[in-house]
Amino acid sequence: MTDALILGGGLAGSAAACLIARGGGDVLLLERETGAHHKVCGEFLSVEAVAHLRQLGVEPLDLGAVPIQRMRLVWGDRAVETALPFAALGLSRHALDEALIGRAAASGARIERGVRVTGLDGHTARTSVGEHHGRHVLVATGKLPIRGERPAARIANGHVGFKMHYRLSPAAMQHLAGAIVLVLLEGGYAGLQLIEDGRANLCLVLRADAFAQLGGDWQGVRAWLEGTGFLQRVLADAQPLFERPLAIANLSYGPPPRGHATGTAMLLGDRWAMTPSLTGDGMAIALRSGFLAARCVLAGRDAGTYHRLLAGQTGRQIIRATVLQNGLESPAFRRAAYWLARMHAPVLAYAARATRLPDWRENA
Numbered sequence: 341m342t343d344a345l346i347l348g349g350g351l352a353g354s355a356a357a358c359l360i361a362r363g364g365g366d367v368l369l370l371e372r373e374t375g376a377h378h379k380v381c382g383e384f385l386s387v388e389a390v391a392h393l394r395q396l397g398v399e400p401l402d403l404g405a406v407p408i409q410r411m412r413l414v415w416g417d418r419a420v421e422t423a424l425p426f427a428a429l430g431l432s433r434h435a436l437d438e439a440l441i442g443r444a445a446a447s448g449a450r451i452e453r454g455v456r457v458t459g460l461d462g463h464t465a466r467t468s469v470g471e472h473h474g475r476h477v478l479v480a481t482g483k484l485p486i487r488g489e490r491p492a493a494r495i496a497n498g499h500v501g502f503k504m505h506y507r508l509s510p511a512a513m514q515h516l517a518g519a520i521v522l523v524l525l526e527g528g529y530a531g532l533q534l535i536e537d538g539r540a541n542l543c544l545v546l547r548a549d550a551f552a553q554l555g556g557d558w559q560g561v562r563a564w565l566e567g568t569g570f571l572q573r574v575l576a577d578a579q580p581l582f583e584r585p586l587a588i589a590n591l592s593y594g595p596p597p598r599g600h601a602t603g604t605a606m607l608l609g610d611r612w613a614m615t616p617s618l619t620g621d622g623m624a625i626a627l628r629s630g631f632l633a634a635r636c637v638l639a640g641r642d643a644g645t646y647h648r649l650l651a652g653q654t655g656r657q658i659i660r661a662t663v664l665q666n667g668l669e670s671p672a673f674r675r676a677a678y679w680l681a682r683m684h685a686p687v688l689a690y691a692a693r694a695t696r697l698p699d700w701r702e703n704a
């Protein structure tokens with residue numbers, strides 16, 4: 341039996357694997373994908389996420405990450421811009437997740453790729469290649485539960501997410517340089533920013549009912565996006581770099597439902613809770629959960645203790661982000677928020693600061 345059996349090799353699972361292996365623990369990480377892959381994500385790396393990555397020995401700038409210093413809020417044909425209160429970076433998940441799982445392997449974790457976990461029963465995981473047992477089981481499989489894990493309650497109206505990479509015209513590149521652009525839309529938002537290799541990432545989050553009203557497919561969404569002033573201008577001469585966008589449905593944002601984490605397994609990253617993507621802190625929470633889980637495994641603490649520590653460190657961020665996202669989905673709040681930001685741009689920086697994770701303290 342291995343000390344730590346980690347299911348899923350995204351940011352949360354790989355961070356935990358890296359730290360447990362560094363601390364002398366025996367780790368087996370199972371990841372269903374066989375190699376580097378794209379994920380639906382805004383690819384905005386917050387200051388907290390960058391700090392955790394550096395502690396793990398991954399330098400995003402070495403992977404080509406692009407600095408982001410400003411935030412632009414777009415509503416219809418209007419825009420307001422302000423400096424971010426922290427330095428952020430743009431980097432694809434394709435590059436980032438691969439670097440981190442590589443880091444976990446280099447730290448001494450055993451990594452098995454192309455292995456799908458099909459069920460969990462206490463300390464035993466069933467997989468496409470047989471059973472594995474762990475004294476500690478860390479579930480880091482992302483948004484969707486695996487069989488046998490206590491399922492999270494679904495919120496009434498989930499969200500859908502899309503991501504597309506583009507090669508932009510030189511004028512559009514210049515327009516975007518150094519900025520994260522958030523476009524407020526009916527029923528959701530779009531985020532656009534530069535990432536490595538001169539590419540741009542467009543990420544869109546829509547409430548399920550708003551998506552259904554657009555016809556429930558990407559064609560409808562694209563036609564609608566092309567009708568929104570800012571995106572129409574920026575994407576006019578853009579070359580899409582995927583044949584079709586990546587999509588994900590049933591996103592249930594918000595704090596973890598009551599009774600969600602009462603089993604013996606530790607739930608990491610999005611398996612624990614999905615903070616609204618708008619604030620760009622989901623990756624930081626995933627990494628933070630990896631740090632806390634590793635600390636608990638190495639100290640022989642149980643899943644209950646781990647979940648309490650994680651709730652204490654991430655709860656406020658998730659609640660504030662959820663209030664902000666819910667508010668921006670209401671037309672009246674959206675209008676008021678835009679005009680408030682227009683009259684007093686530092687309000688944007690305040691909102692960005694208020695939705696950050698507290699600093700990591702080694703002995704907290």
Ligand SMILES: Cc1cc2nc3c(=O)[nH]c(=O)nc-3n(C[C@H](O)[C@H](O)[C@H](O)COP(=O)(O)OP(=O)(O)OC[C@H]3O[C@@H](n4cnc5c(N)ncnc54)[C@H](O)[C@@H]3O)c2cc1C
Nearest residue numbers: 348350351352372382383384457482501609610620622623
């Ligand atoms: C639309 C959208 C936009 C976002 N934008 C941002 C942003 O700009 N900035 C930010 O910080 N956060 C953002 N996030 C949040 C961020 O993407 C997540 O919080 C983060 O990826 C969570 O990491 P994770 O390790 O928990 O899960 P994941 O990154 O999803 O990793 C889970 C891993 O488990 C593997 N896996 C899944 N099932 C199995 C199985 N059965 N067996 C074996 N392996 C399995 C998967 O292949 C994957 O590698 C966004 C999220 C969404 C949905």
